[in-house]
Amino acid sequence: MIKNLVKMPKTLERREKLRSDLILAAERMIAARGLSGLKTRDLAREIGCANGAVYNLVADMDELILRVGxxxxxxxxxxxxxxxxxxxxxxxxxxxxxxxxxxxxxxxxxxxxxxxxxxxxxxxxxxxxxxxxxxxxxxxxxxxxxxxxxxxxxxxxxxxxxxxxxxxxxxxxxxxxxxxxxxxxxxxxxxxxxxxxxxxxxxxxxxxxxxxxxx
Amino acid sequence: MIKNLVKMPKTLERREKLRSDLILAAERMIAARGLSGLKTRDLAREIGCANGAVYNLVADMDELILRVGxxxxxxxxxxxxxxxxxxxxxxxxxxxxxxxxxxxxxxxxxxxxxxxxxxxxxxxxxxxxxxxxxxxxxxxxxxxxxxxxxxxxxxxxxxxxxxxxxxxxxxxxxxxxxxxxxxxxxxxxxxxxxxxxxxxxxxxxxxxxxxxxxx
DNA sequence: AGAAAATTTTGAGCAATGATCAAAAATTTG
DNA sequence: CAAATTTTTGATCATTGCTCAAAATTTTCT
Missing domain, CATH: 1.10.357.10 (Tetracycline Repressor, domain 2)
Structure with a gap:
């Protein structure tokens, strides 16, 4: 069904916040441990969501790395x-x-x-x-x-x-x-x-x- | 027991040959598919030995890549x-x-x-x-x-x-x-x-x- | 409000991969 | 040829990126 784009439902808000958290966490992680130290499970734990949820925020690791880039x-x-x-x-x-x-x-x-x-x-x-x-x-x-x-x-x-x-x-x-x-x-x-x-x-x-x- | 260094036993001969094959296979593999396309299992199959045998010839992937380098x-x-x-x-x-x-x-x-x-x-x-x-x-x-x-x-x-x-x-x-x-x-x-x-x-x-x- | 529908999140699980190691095979010794 | 030693094997482990059916949540409709 069609989304209500005006109300900015809680879900979308949360998602945007999480996406931004994810990118920042990835940035910190790369800065601290290098590109090869970037792990999806660590990221999920860091931003407080399930392992699989990372892929709701970003298509894959490539995209995440590009966003940090x-x-x-x-x-x-x-x-x-x-x-x-x-x-x-x-x-x-x-x-x-x-x-x-x-x-x-x-x-x-x-x-x-x-x-x-x-x-x-x-x-x-x-x-x-x-x-x-x-x-x-x-x-x-x-x-x-x-x-x-x-x-x-x-x-x-x-x-x-x-x-x-x-x-x-x-x-x-x-x-x-x-x-x-x-x-x-x-x-x-x-x-x-x-x-x-x-x-x-x-x-x-x-x-x-x-x-x-x-x- | 102490090895007979003169006779060059069959084992050592084979090992050296295999090690050399391994490095050449790795070289071909990197040339064809890039560094990230280098896989131990493919290498083992290519040179005709068990998966684990690669580690009898080389300490780890790092060493192998350095040898190719x-x-x-x-x-x-x-x-x-x-x-x-x-x-x-x-x-x-x-x-x-x-x-x-x-x-x-x-x-x-x-x-x-x-x-x-x-x-x-x-x-x-x-x-x-x-x-x-x-x-x-x-x-x-x-x-x-x-x-x-x-x-x-x-x-x-x-x-x-x-x-x-x-x-x-x-x-x-x-x-x-x-x-x-x-x-x-x-x-x-x-x-x-x-x-x-x-x-x-x-x-x-x-x-x-x-x-x-x-x- | 409450039930039904739609969406989102979850986390167990998959496939791939580098590495290990006890057991099997091969080789050397006596 | 049998015992001792060395080498090879491949099943197995731990780690990863990623998937997907089920559970949880949110939205819609009355």
Whole structure:
């Protein structure tokens, strides 16, 4: 029968509250014990419902992990936004600040940040659109300073450069924070990143000038 | 009782053969179905032994995955070595060739390459030394051309730069081959990588000159 | 309000999986 | 060849994500 959408029945209210509790509990659990430490039974106990009830709130673990990822991406986005506008407006230094903010966020939210990249969708299931959109937002922070540095480049070229630069920084952070390869002290890693970002943008500018005129 | 080490009894022979079969089967299985598609029962069936026998050949799944990783790293090392010496000897172009070789290897061995980074040791177990050593070897390819470019830098500084550069390329390959973010066609990715590596080394050289004299 | 209908929650249970270990099989020794 | 030793086996355990019939709850209808 058709639901009364105005009264917001107790059931729906409770459900929304529970769903939100579930996502928060999952977030805490990943932060504390890593993606592989996330267990449905622990979650159910934590939010006070039956094992099976988790699947009334969320289609499966994949969705839950993606929801947590969405929250992590949102916070990351905020951190990058803050870095974008704090400090001197020079595009190069803005790029450096954003890179360092990315590094700091990853270090401070290690497990949640890792979960973003470790998680693999169960075979032949596609990542839902809302999650993909979340991810794409990140490049936009880096896009603006790049556009200022390279006014002649097309939107598409800039997009490619932005993704490349972002990926390079991501790699440095990823391998830098990985204890698998030699663990690097955080200050050293930050210095390394700042140096390479400056070098990359210097190099890109030099090649840009070379290309479009001044020899 | 004390084993006769000369006769190489049938048992040991068989065991070594089985162990080797096991690792090869695991390699094929990861290549075909990804790290998460690796199952002990399938492995046992594949090499023709009982389920439990897998644990006579290998301590646990972690060790097996590390053994496969060791083989993958060896092949990667060979690919990078080949790139190091093929083509013009200019250090910059050598760096570009190595980066592209890394990219190509990852693309051609996608699942095995991913397994190298996806795998996480079970909680509070340490990666054995032989595996760590394998991993460190990779930086050495990039170290030599860098030493040629920056003769004044100390061994330690060069090591840091080498790791940074390697990590940056790794990041571009990792996010570039990840269908999670927008899938990039391989030729475009290679172009992007070559461009950024050239820019990075240009930038690094400029900053080096600036630092140690001409300015 | 109260009974019937519809919905939601529950938790026992399923299937898959990594790992174990007592018993069976094979090998070596004497 | 029989006893002693080692190796292999596969039934079994514990853990998981997930399902689904039954129980509990909520809503609807009179």
């Amino acid at each position: 969405s929250r992590t991406l949102l916070r990351l986005d905020e951190a990058l936004s803050a870095a974008e506008s704090a400090g001197e407006p020079s595009p190069q230094e803005t790029l450096v600040r954003i890179a360092l903010a990315y590094c700091d966020f990853a270090a401070e939210n290690l497990q949640l940040w890792r979960a973003l990249f470790e998680h693999r969708m169960e075979a032949d299931k596609v990542v839902p659109d809302w999650s993909v959109q979340d991810q794409m937002q990140l490049f936009r922070h880096i896009y603006q300073p790049l556009a200022a540095l390279f006014p002649k480049r097309s939107r598409e070229e800039l997009g490619i450069t932005a993704r490349g630069l972002f990926s390079a920084v991501h790699g440095m952070v990823a391998l830098g924070l990985e204890q698998k390869l030699v663990a690097v002290p955080l200050p050293a890693l930050r210095k390394e990143i700042a140096g390479l970002v400056r070098a990359m943008s210097d190099g890109l500018i030099a090649r840009d000038v070379e290309r479009s005129g001044g020899g | 060791s083989r993958t790293l060896l092949r990667l090392d060979e690919a990078l070595s080949a790139a190091e010496s093929a083509g013009e000897p200019s250090p910059q172009e050598t760096l570009v060739r190595i980066a592209l070789a890394y990219c190509d290897f990852a693309a051609e061995n996608l699942q095995l390459w991913r397994a190298l980074f996806e795998h996480r040791m079970e909680a509070d177990k340490v990666v054995p030394d032989w595996s760590v050593q394998d991993q460190m070897q990779l930086f050495r390819h990039i170290y030599q051309p860098l030493a040629a470019l920056f003769p004044k830098r100390s061994r330690e500084e060069l090591g840091i730069t080498a790791r940074g550069l390697f990590s940056a390329v790794h990041g571009m390959v990792a996010l570039g081959l990840e269908q999670k973010l927008v899938a990039v066609p391989l030729p475009a990715l290679r172009k992007e990588i070559a461009g950024l590596v050239r820019a990075m080394s240009d930038g690094l050289i400029a900053r080096d000159v600036e630092r140690s004299g001409g300015g």
